[in-house]
Amino acid sequence: MPRVLDGKVIAEQVRENLKDRIENLRSIGIQPKLVVVLVGDDAASASYVRSKQRMADKLGMAGDVRFLPVTVTQGELIREVEQLNADPTVDGILVQFPLPSHIDTEAVLAAVDPDKDVDGFHPYNVGRYATGSPVIWPCTTAGIYEILKRSDISIAGKTAVIVGRSQIVGWPTGQLLLTHNATVIQCHSKTEDLRKFTLQADILVVAVGQAGLIGADDVRSGATVIDVGINRVDGRLVGDVDFESVQEKAGAITPVPGGVGPLTVTMLMHNTIELATRRRGLEKWGR
Numbered sequence: 001m002p003r004v005l006d007g008k009v010i011a012e013q014v015r016e017n018l019k020d021r022i023e024n025l026r027s028i029g030i031q032p033k034l035v036v037v038l039v040g041d042d043a044a045s046a047s048y049v050r051s052k053q054r055m056a057d058k059l060g061m062a063g064d065v066r067f068l069p070v071t072v073t074q075g076e077l078i079r080e081v082e083q084l085n086a087d088p089t090v091d092g093i094l095v096q097f098p099l100p101s102h103i104d105t106e107a108v109l110a111a112v113d114p115d116k117d118v119d120g121f122h123p124y125n126v127g128r129y130a131t132g133s134p135v136i137w138p139c140t141t142a143g144i145y146e147i148l149k150r151s152d153i154s155i156a157g158k159t160a161v162i163v164g165r166s167q168i169v170g171w172p173t174g175q176l177l178l179t180h181n182a183t184v185i186q187c188h189s190k191t192e193d194l195r196k197f198t199l200q201a202d203i204l205v206v207a208v209g210q211a212g213l214i215g216a217d218d219v220r221s222g223a224t225v226i227d228v229g230i231n232r233v234d235g236r237l238v239g240d241v242d243f244e245s246v247q248e249k250a251g252a253i254t255p256v257p258g259g260v261g262p263l264t265v266t267m268l269m270h271n272t273i274e275l276a277t278r279r280r281g282l283e284k285w286g287r
């Protein structure tokens, strides 16, 4: 049977380490602070934002949420972001997506101070990791790395196939694996004969949002399979990988739920601490 990579256990290990780092910072009077900006009253986004707040509280970080009405103008939203940029007590700023259609998401992303860009989506931070000198990685990508590292799955020299090339998950994950010396194949919706590529993977990361996209016939025997997808099917959460059949073939596999998901919010806290220490030149205190 393959190893099931338990994201809840790994996320707990990461948080234990974060608690030590936060304690170190608090001992010199710094409490890392994350501020989430939430536009509109979408129930799913509000619940996600609350879970981020709860985790920040539990870890001993400071947190805040700025609620803005769905009618907010782009200028007003950017002014809010600029105020947070200028606030010396704020270490991480996250603008919750999706934004209403009258707002230009790119413009808002670009308005966040790159030194406080906890999502790692600002063009500066994208440029940093694309040129092999990352400041921080986007949270889901950072979480995938923690899963591999803490499960002793080596990356260097391995063939990594990423299915999906979104700016949020697929593309940065390909960049991360490349930075760690994997040979990377990046697949997407226009890829012809997807299976030809997925069958080559030592490490297969699937981030598409299509239940059952990857079955046992798409996976090489003994491969590590990281399923990022979240899909609701008949009221149940499932990934993009058919867990039942693929687990017979894979060497290691993440479940959905309970795989990558638990790492994503945890890595948001990690990124906030990383930025808090870097911004003050205190890396040695934050470790």
Ligand code: NAD
Pocket: 140, 163, 164, 165, 166, 167, 168, 169, 170, 187, 188, 189, 190, 191, 194, 207, 208, 209, 210, 228, 229, 230, 231, 260, 261, 262, 264
């Ligand atoms: P997205 O829609 O932005 O991107 C999907 C990607 O899949 C695109 O790059 C597209 O080219 C590719 N694609 C679409 N159909 C394909 C096909 N048939 N074959 C190959 N590639 C195909 O989505 P996203 O934001 O990257 O999210 C992907 C999935 O991951 C979603 O289910 C999302 O809910 C989930 N997600 C999970 C977490 C987590 O923490 N677990 C975090 C972010 C996203």
